[in-house]
Structure formats: C-alpha cells, structure tokens
C-alpha cells in the first residue's frame with residue numbers, strides 16, 4: 329500500500345547511543361544490538377482514524393526509529409492495515425456505504441494525519457486484503473497439520489480455530505487479567521460450544537459450506553482472524569526475527585499473546601524479542617474508544633485551527649509507556665511552547681551542541697520525550713538572547729531529526 333512521504337531528516341553531528349527500552353511484558357531491557365532492527369507495529373482498522381490514542385502509538389514508534397537511526401542502525405518497519413474485519417463491516421453497514429469505500433477513505437485520512445504529524449512511514453505498509461491468499465494457505469496448513477480445527481454452525485458455515493491447549497497463559501504480565509472476559513470483550517467467542525479451549529482464536533471465519541471463500545460471497549461473509557493476520561504479515565515481510573512487536577497497551581491480551589502463538593506455527597518460528605505496548609489516552613475521564621464516543625481526532629483538532637506540530641508536541645509530552653488524559657489546555661500550552669522555541673531559533677542558539685547531547689541522553693533512556701522537551705525549555709530560557717546562527721541551525725536540525733518537530 330502506498331504510504332505517506334518520508335519527512336526530511338537532516339544529518340546531525342556525531343551519533344546517539346542506542347535506546348534502552350523496557351519490554352512491556354517483563355520490564356527488562358529489549359536487546360537492540362543492531363545494526364539492523366526489525367519493527368512490527370499493529371496498524372489501524374480503518375473506520376475511526378486517527379484518534380489521539382492511535383497518534384500516540386505511531387508517534388512513539390516514530391521516535392524509536394529516529395533514535396535508532398541516530399545511533400546508526402538500519403530499521404525495517406512493517407505496519408499492517410486491518411481492512412478486513414467485523415467492526416469495519418458493521419460501521420459500513422451502519423452508515424450505508426460499501427465497506428471498501430469506507431476503508432479507503434479512512435486509510436486516506438490516516439495517511440494525511442501521519443503526513444502532517446511528520447511520522448516516519450513504514451518500510452512496508454501492508455493491507456490484509458493484499459495477503460488473503462497467503463492467509464488462506466497458512467490456515468489450510470494449520471488445519472492439515474492438526475494445529476487447527478473447524479466448527480460448523482446451523483447455517484452450514486465452518487469456522488476454523490487454532491488450538492491453544494498447548495499454550496501457556498501463565499506469564500506474570502497476564503496476572504490480574506480475566507483472560508476469558510477480555511477475550512470476549514475483544515471479539516473472541518470463549519463460550520461457543522465445541523471449542524477445544526475457550527481461548528482458541530479464530531484463524532478463519534468460513535463461508536457457507538466447508539470452504540474458505542465461497543463463490544459470490546464477499547469479505548464480511550468470510551474473513552481471516554485478526555491475530556493470525558499480524559503474525560503472517562510480520563513473518564512474510566520481516567522474517568523470523570522481530571526485534572520489537574508494538575501496539576497500544578489494549579493489545580497486550582489477547583492480540584499480542586495470540587500473535588505470539590501464531591508466530592510459533594511458522595517453520596522456523598518467528599521470535600519477537602521485545603514487546604512495546606504504548607499507554608492509553610483518556611478523554612473526559614474515560615479511555616478514548618469508539619464505543620464510548622469520546623474520540624479526539626487529529627484531523628478535527630487541525631480543522632479547529634490547532635497546528636500539527638502542537639498536536640505532536642502534546643503527544644511527546646507524555647512518556648510512551650504511561651496512560652494519560654488529554655485536555656485542550658495541553659494543546660494550548662504546546663502551541664505556546666512551539667511559538668517560544670521558534671522565537672529562540674531566531675534570537676538565540678548558543679549552547680545547542682550541549683543541548684543535543686542532553687536530548688540524545690534523554691531519548692536513549694527509554695525514549696524519555698518529556699525529559700527531552702524539558703531540557704529544550706531550560707536551554708531556551710537561558711539562551712533566548714544568546715544569538716548564535718550555527719547553534720540555531722543545529723537546534724532546528726535536532727528538533728526535526730530526533731523529535732520530528734518541524735518548527
């Protein structure tokens with residue numbers, strides 16, 4: 329899928345150190361030895377693009393890529409688009425337009441939101457609709473090898489499930505989660521009679537008869553399972569080593585866990601050495617979600633006259649792994665910050681070399697963006713009138729390359 333333009337990344341003097349980022353599951357540092365890093369980030373289901381929760385996730389991985397590149401590493405970055413899924417079909421039905429039209433318009437909106445927020449595009453942006461044949465072949469292989477089984481309903485449709493009786497759901501990071509409840513809330517069907525294990529994930533929702541895609545039927549009447557899609561796209565586009573598997577914190581279970589199970593079905597298996605799940609964004613006291621109708625959309629903020637760089641700065645003002653609540657006031661403060669930094673770029677600039685070292689140091693410490701922004705504030709305060717044109721140019725380049733702030 330065509331993504332969006334690569335933002336300009338001016339070259340900076342010297343190199344940064346690779347980031348030390350803690351795995352969301354274990355709390356231990358993710359090994360990122362380089363020189364190549366393979367990153368997989370779960371993409372959108374294109375029907376409510378792009379709310380601030382999405383934007384926070386994609387800006388987080390954008391910062392990770394910037395820091396890795398600054399340390400001289402080469403990043404292969406794959407993101408999917410779940411353009412074949414029930415919530416999309418349901419929304420299309422509710423608003424009375426063909427699902428493909430809805431998906432395409434939402435993909436277009438996401439593309440333009442990522443462009444204005446200066447997010448680095450994925451190396452491969454892969455739509456599920458582009459890998460249906462591969463998904464079907466993979467599902468057939470799982471069935472043939474005895475790892476998956478079919479269940480037929482009264483209408484004669486057969487759905488296929490991956491066995492999880494051999495899976496281990498006892499990781500400490502899953503403690504305290506009611507797995508069955510969360511699985512059900514996320515579109516799973518733990519109560520379906522005949523399932524070998526309540527948590528078995530669907531790998532293919534079948535067509536009438538025991539076929540996968542019946543003639544004349546469209547996606548919606550059949551579809552692949554969500555978790556297996558991400559596993560297959562990761563495998564096909566990144567190979568068997570994924571350095572970081574990323575997404576929002578709400579994907580920890582079941583999505584990331586089930587994706588890991590599917591990863592093990594490949595021969596040789598895919599190993600995702602690290603997992604980063606970004607914090608959730610709330611609005612008016614509740615987690616931002618379509619079901620609650622409290623989504624704050626990037627495009628609406630920009631329509632209201634807020635500038636994209638202030639939106640980006642608002643996101644960067646929160647640690648990637650913490651949950652936070654959005655208020656308009658934060659955006660207004662971010663606008664003031666942007667204005668101030670622009671002014672300093674014209675009147676100050678001295679000490680930018682030291683600032684670059686501090687910002688690099690902050691970002692290498694688990695992508696501490698709030699710390700990096702605070703360091704810039706402090707520098708701006710001290711150096712507002714210490715004019716140094718070379719320093720000002722370095723400050724401008726640093727903001728672009730490391731923070732994606734195009735002042």
Ligand SMILES: [Zn+2]
Nearest residue numbers: 370371558583
């Ligand atoms: Zn995914």
